Amino acid sequence: MKTRRSVSPGRIALFVTMLAIAVAMLYPFWVMITDSLHTQSQFISGSGFSLGSWRQLSAALPVGRQVLNSTLICTVSIFVILAVGLPAGFAFAKLRFRASSLVFLGVVSAMMVPLQAIVMPEFVNITRIGLTSGYFGAVLVYAALGTPFSIFLFTTYFRGVPDELVEAGIVDGLGYVGALWRLVVPIAVPAIATVTVLQFIQIWDDLLVGLLFIQNTADRPITVGLAALASGRTTSIPQLMAGSFVSALPAMLVYLGFQRYLVKGLTMGIDR
Amino acid sequence: MAAITFDGVTKIFAGKPAVDSLSLHIDDGEFMVLVGPSGCGKTTALRMLAGLEEITTGRLLIGDQVVNNVLPKDRDVAMVFQNYALYPHMSVAQNMGFALKIRGESKDVIRSKVSDAAEILRLTDYLDRRPRALSGGQRQRVAMGRAIVRSPQAFLMDEPLSNLDAKLRVEMRLEIARIQRLLGVATLYVTHDQVEAMTMGDRVAVMRDGQLQQVARPQDLYDRPANDFVAGFIGSPPMNLLRAGVARDGDVTLSIAGQSVTLPERLASPYHLANGEVTFGIRPEDIVVGATGLRARVERCEALGAETLVHLSLNAKGASQHLVAKAGPRTTIVAGDDLAVTFALEHAHFFDVTSGATLRVGS
Ligand SMILES: Nc1ncnc2c1ncn2[C@@H]1O[C@H](COP(=O)(O)OP(=O)(O)OP(=O)(O)O)[C@@H](O)[C@H]1O
Numbered sequence A: 001m002k003t004r005r006s007v008s009p010g011r012i013a014l015f016v017t018m019l020a021i022a023v024a025m026l027y028p029f030w031v032m033i034t035d036s037l038h039t040q041s042q043f044i045s046g047s048g049f050s051l052g053s054w055r056q057l058s059a060a061l062p063v064g065r066q067v068l069n070s071t072l073i074c075t076v077s078i079f080v081i082l083a084v085g086l087p088a089g090f091a092f093a094k095l096r097f098r099a100s101s102l103v104f105l106g107v108v109s110a111m112m113v114p115l116q117a118i119v120m121p122e123f124v125n126i127t128r129i130g131l132t133s134g135y136f137g138a139v140l141v142y143a144a145l146g147t148p149f150s151i152f153l154f155t156t157y158f159r160g161v162p163d164e165l166v167e168a169g170i171v172d173g174l175g176y177v178g179a180l181w182r183l184v185v186p187i188a189v190p191a192i193a194t195v196t197v198l199q200f201i202q203i204w205d206d207l208l209v210g211l212l213f214i215q216n217t218a219d220r221p222i223t224v225g226l227a228a229l230a231s232g233r234t235t236s237i238p239q240l241m242a243g244s245f246v247s248a249l250p251a252m253l254v255y256l257g258f259q260r261y262l263v264k265g266l267t268m269g270i271d272r
Numbered sequence B: 001m002a003a004i005t006f007d008g009v010t011k012i013f014a015g016k017p018a019v020d021s022l023s024l025h026i027d028d029g030e031f032m033v034l035v036g037p038s039g040c041g042k043t044t045a046l047r048m049l050a051g052l053e054e055i056t057t058g059r060l061l062i063g064d065q066v067v068n069n070v071l072p073k074d075r076d077v078a079m080v081f082q083n084y085a086l087y088p089h090m091s092v093a094q095n096m097g098f099a100l101k102i103r104g105e106s107k108d109v110i111r112s113k114v115s116d117a118a119e120i121l122r123l124t125d126y127l128d129r130r131p132r133a134l135s136g137g138q139r140q141r142v143a144m145g146r147a148i149v150r151s152p153q154a155f156l157m158d159e160p161l162s163n164l165d166a167k168l169r170v171e172m173r174l175e176i177a178r179i180q181r182l183l184g185v186a187t188l189y190v191t192h193d194q195v196e197a198m199t200m201g202d203r204v205a206v207m208r209d210g211q212l213q214q215v216a217r218p219q220d221l222y223d224r225p226a227n228d229f230v231a232g233f234i235g236s237p238p239m240n241l242l243r244a245g246v247a248r249d250g251d252v253t254l255s256i257a258g259q260s261v262t263l264p265e266r267l268a269s270p271y272h273l274a275n276g277e278v279t280f281g282i283r284p285e286d287i288v289v290g291a292t293g294l295r296a297r298v299e300r301c302e303a304l305g306a307e308t309l310v311h312l313s314l315n316a317k318g319a320s321q322h323l324v325a326k327a328g329p330r331t332t333i334v335a336g337d338d339l340a341v342t343f344a345l346e347h348a349h350f351f352d353v354t355s356g357a358t359l360r361v362g363s
């Protein structure tokens, strides 16, 4: 027999609220999709259906290439952020070394510096070392921006891992590096997922860094491409919507993929 | 398998010695228990042996190798942690085989060693489980299993039973002692439970404030404590330690709380007793409650089932001393009674008032 939950007024109110929120969240996507399925003139008149804007988009913009660029930039940046953040977090949380709390304080304060405040000096630096062609300059900037937060998050997370776990591994014959990769990282999946998703969304959605630090047109990420489209002389709204949808999709997919771990990551420490 | 030697080992934390020139030898195959009150440096001593803590001064040997600067992974000792520290993302079998895997043993070797250990520990049915899905006692056995599959030079255990309930503790106490004897690996076992110390160890080392007080077989520790600290620490309830005046004239007259007790020459001779003051020690079971002897008033009775603890105050001329005696299970003694007590003086102990050291001749 199925047990039926009672339908109390409270539950109905909750349901209605959640529904309203869901509609508010999904409405922009609806607009993006429906508007993109018009031509510019159909859009103005408000009726009709056409895939023309999608065709125009791929003609006006190397969408595939740009999505690939964005993906590459995100992947490499996040890889660097994790590769630096995990060992650094481990060191701050588990090792005793001179001035560790001072250094940690320095790292945490770096988190507070907004990109806009340092973007010009950064630009000068990156240009001087000649990294504005290709992705690498942008990757470096993204990594530098994301690393302090990831170090902070991993340090906090690893502090919750009992010292004895690491020590047991060391007595069993691991070094610190082994203890990090074989004992700590496997139980840090929620923290890793959190960093990955948050950084992915941030980097994927970013315009400023891509615009400034990637000078080669061919290496541009999708956000820069869309911005170019929007600032063109004849901006086609349906075409822009199609582009926006394409660029929003990967971030959503990554979020959905990691969601399971993400919830654990953001509430971590609560039920350990 | 190897012997372990602490040779004047000192550990200083922030200017204060946590372990103070510890010299202790553990024979190959011996079960050595390290006891002492909280904060006396037991864990620190163990961690230095495991290589988790650096040694400030002194030498530490495993076999005849000085290991002061040997990395933990090269010391080949196994440690059982108080909270077990099992790897949460590995199954029981993986937990137990991990150290072997790190050392590059083949899968078959690992499997057979793990299954042998599981057999000894009665864990065979749980090999595929994660630690999360085990009871406290089972986790404890996995922690033991992780140590024994390695056939290490030595076992180090830091209060491995303190997280278990009383019944399981008794069970695992026997179990650990059995396994240790079976494997014959030198073991340093830290506890602050003196029942564990008395029942498990071949020998017991008592520490206080980082300093070793005495190392002896359990019964010797009980019968011949080297000082008043050991006397008061080993035994439950602890030995009564009373201030007594000594007047020696062939026989010795002790005055305790204004009352006199005569210690015949024969019983006084094993001790250096000179006129003056001593600390007189008598265990609760060596106090006889009867009609004659020192006058005492009952302050409180604690019925423990198998026996009753009688708290007494010896009272005279304003000097009062507190005393605990043991009586039978269904005694009629109640608080407020005035009684007389005599001491089984052949089991009495005498300690120096200032140093606390035993006054036994030849100690
Ligand atoms: N990492 C450390 N830094 C500073 N002091 C420490 C450190 N570890 C231990 N101590 C100090 O050293 C002394 C001995 O500690 P230890 O942990 O060895 O005691 P213990 O005998 O194991 O006590 P317990 O029975 O409570 O476990 C204590 O005074 C403790 O405060």
Ligand SMILES: [Mg+2]
Binding pocket: B042, B043, B044, B158
């Ligand atoms: Mg301890």
